[in-house]
Amino acid sequence: MKIGEVARAAGVSTSRIRFYEAEGVIEPAGRTANGYRDYPPATVDLIVFIERAQKLGFSLREIQAGGVASAPHPGACDALLPPLRAKLADVEAHIAASTALRDEIAAMIVTLEAGEGETLRARVALAG
Amino acid sequence: MKIGEVARAAGVSTSRIRFYEAEGVIEPAGRTANGYRDYPPATVDLIVFIERAQKLGFSLREIQAGGVASAPHPGACDALLPPLRAKLADVEAHIAASTALRDEIAAMIVTLEAGEGETLRARVALAG
């Protein structure tokens, strides 16, 4: 598949695919006689996967390190477990912090509604 | 307070404080006769607050738009109510998204632990 075909199929720009390749996130494409990149069809799924992983909060470096691009056989996917567990812990901490923030903002609103503006700054400073 | 004092008290660099001021996230400091910035002590709390909000996923622009820096005297604090309410909704949406993300990551871990590496690609591709 030419880069444009892959791009359309995966819903990304061609420049992004070249960028991924240059960064080593996906494997270098083969080349046709005229020098055009020639991708295997699986590249489309791979790019969709990468997009998805990014949305899950993984950086391209993490995705690359996870060996996603070169994880053909089941065994190699095990490399994804440690970063996934770490990410899970991150996200859980984040949820806890966000929940605390929500409560705090709600409390600030109550304070303001009660007309006790002066105490707001103190509340903000003390919280967290 | 001079910028260095504020920086030490808040645990940030002086360059960062100048940066915040330049970006309009905090109000411009007054100046002493020799041209040094002169901050009110409350700036320390404000910077601590900004740090905290950032850690929870708010951008400087959002913090700025929230009018945090210009929350002055009690009366004007009412101006904070609408942005605060908006922020509350944001945070709640954020929590919901993070929770969904957590569940998804947990599901991926389970898939990997079950040794079904081949299905990971499909799961990831289909999710979201």
Place this chain on the structure above:
DNA sequence: CTTGACCTTCAACCTAGGTTGAAGGTGTAC
């Protein structure tokens, strides 16, 4: 044979959130 849609490389630019460094003024202490 030229038009238009592709493809190539490389370099420059973008946002976000800063840091680093050069060049210079200020203030206090010995």
Place this chain on the structure above:
DNA sequence: GTACACCTTCAACCTAGGTTGAAGGTCAAG
């Protein structure tokens, strides 16, 4: 009177994840 910490501005640099544009090669259609 000079050393040293502190302040000023401004410009350049950094990572991340790309996009945009210039300059040019390729290919099928009309």
